[in-house]
Amino acid sequence: MKYxxxxxxxxxxxxxxxxxxxxxxxxxxxxxxxxxxxxxxAATTFVMVVSALVSWLIQxxxxxxxxxxxxxxxxxxxxxxSLVQLVEMFLHKSSPGLYRAMGIFxxxxxxxxxxxxxxxxxxxxxxxxGESLIYGLGAGVGFTVALLLLAGIREELEFADIPKPxxxxxxxxxxxxxxxxxxxxxxxxx
Amino acid sequence: MNxxxxxxxxxxxxxxxxxxxxxxxxxxxxxxxxxxxxxxxTALPGINCGACGFAGCRxxxxxxxxxxxxxxxxxxxxxAVAEKIxxxxxxxxxxxxxxxxAQVLCKGGNVEAAAxxxxxxxxxxxxxxxxxxxxxxxxxxxxGLATCVEACPFDxxxxxxxxxPIVFEDKCTGCGKCVEACPRDIxxxxxxxxxxxxxxxxLSLGKDVRKVCNVGCIACRRCExxxxxxxxxxxxxxxxxxYDKCIVCGxxxxxxxxxxxxxxxxxSVIKPKKVG
Numbered sequence: 001m002k003y004x005x006x007x008x009x010x011x012x013x014x015x016x017x018x019x020x021x022x023x024x025x026x027x028x029x030x031x032x033x034x035x036x037x038x039x040x041x042a043a044t045t046f047v048m049v050v051s052a053l054v055s056w057l058i059q060x061x062x063x064x065x066x067x068x069x070x071x072x073x074x075x076x077x078x079x080x081x082s083l084v085q086l087v088e089m090f091l092h093k094s095s096p097g098l099y100r101a102m103g104i105f106x107x108x109x110x111x112x113x114x115x116x117x118x119x120x121x122x123x124x125x126x127x128x129x130g131e132s133l134i135y136g137l138g139a140g141v142g143f144t145v146a147l148l149l150l151a152g153i154r155e156e157l158e159f160a161d162i163p164k165p166x167x168x169x170x171x172x173x174x175x176x177x178x179x180x181x182x183x184x185x186x187x188x189x190x
Numbered sequence: 191m192n193x194x195x196x197x198x199x200x201x202x203x204x205x206x207x208x209x210x211x212x213x214x215x216x217x218x219x220x221x222x223x224x225x226x227x228x229x230x231x232t233a234l235p236g237i238n239c240g241a242c243g244f245a246g247c248r249x250x251x252x253x254x255x256x257x258x259x260x261x262x263x264x265x266x267x268x269x270a271v272a273e274k275i276x277x278x279x280x281x282x283x284x285x286x287x288x289x290x291x292a293q294v295l296c297k298g299g300n301v302e303a304a305a306x307x308x309x310x311x312x313x314x315x316x317x318x319x320x321x322x323x324x325x326x327x328x329x330x331x332x333x334g335l336a337t338c339v340e341a342c343p344f345d346x347x348x349x350x351x352x353x354x355p356i357v358f359e360d361k362c363t364g365c366g367k368c369v370e371a372c373p374r375d376i377x378x379x380x381x382x383x384x385x386x387x388x389x390x391x392x393l394s395l396g397k398d399v400r401k402v403c404n405v406g407c408i409a410c411r412r413c414e415x416x417x418x419x420x421x422x423x424x425x426x427x428x429x430x431x432x433y434d435k436c437i438v439c440g441x442x443x444x445x446x447x448x449x450x451x452x453x454x455x456x457x458s459v460i461k462p463k464k465v466g
Contacts, residue, residue, distance in 0.1 A: 066196050067196075070197075071197055071201060074201065089212075089216055089219040090215075093220075
């Protein structure tokens, strides 16, 4: 029950993108198409789960025993960057179309603050390994949900009669704001 | 062991471990790229200017390898590159189109064309063009703010002392960046063998042209009558030359009373074409 609550809480109540405003760059950048944003969400989720695992291991078996907590951010970033490289190679091999559609935003998962924020948050809240993994999964799923919601709306917006000054990124930001408002309605539920 | 040393060892170790992992991953996920694409990409200039219409040299190389683009699709590399690519593809060198170079179709520099005002705005033709059309009286002429020169990626253009851009044809690759940059459509791409150009774009009546420029086309029709192959015609108060018909004899330039038509030195008469 505790894990389920943590998961739902991370996906919805404390959604990384829409409530905590982490990882806004790919949120706007890769949300033009549902298929692309699904791929982006999956890639980011993978990176988040694995980095939650690895950062927990590093934190508890290396950094704390050796009194090296000050190397937290650097070592986490190193792990995240390597994971992203791995995902990039895998995608380039398995799905060149998706690889091309994501473009620069794929390597930019490295600098996605949601991923680092997740690793640091998990440490700060002193989660155990299971909680960390659930937290990572929830963050990834939440990120994907946010991306999919915006992408679905933006696909429909392509056909809408939008005033010229709002076209493109302008209306996307407004929609993002409205989504965020909607999600803030969940605050305090869990 | 002090703390710093442990830190260094830890970070080094972590980095090395991840690096080894990535090396293995890159072996496992290695992508076989068609070696031909690599070869063609090496043969291309590699400046990703986009003049071919593809996103960059890489995309063009892919298109050529798949047969979606001809071997001479790179306008920048010219014949030398086309030959290399044809060799890679193992095909006979197709008859390549002649190299195109930019021609500036305006002779009205600071001396020839009257100025009606002092333009003190930003030094960009496109801005001058929308702010009351710049400082010259002629609304068709060169604005002289060197936007084309800045747009040229190959240093093939410069401004002369008269405030007009000049093209160094040996450096020009025909990429068309200047054509795009010019807000007045004064620059055109023409096959390099053609040496006669009507350097005016003014559609004003002859007498109005006279008022604003010494060297503008006044549509007197003498060139049209003189041309032995019927390559020149006057449309909308402006002499226009059909380069497909032109044989570079230079007779039009000789009769032009305002010297709008110019014959470039070193370009000789080409044989009349079979098409009448």
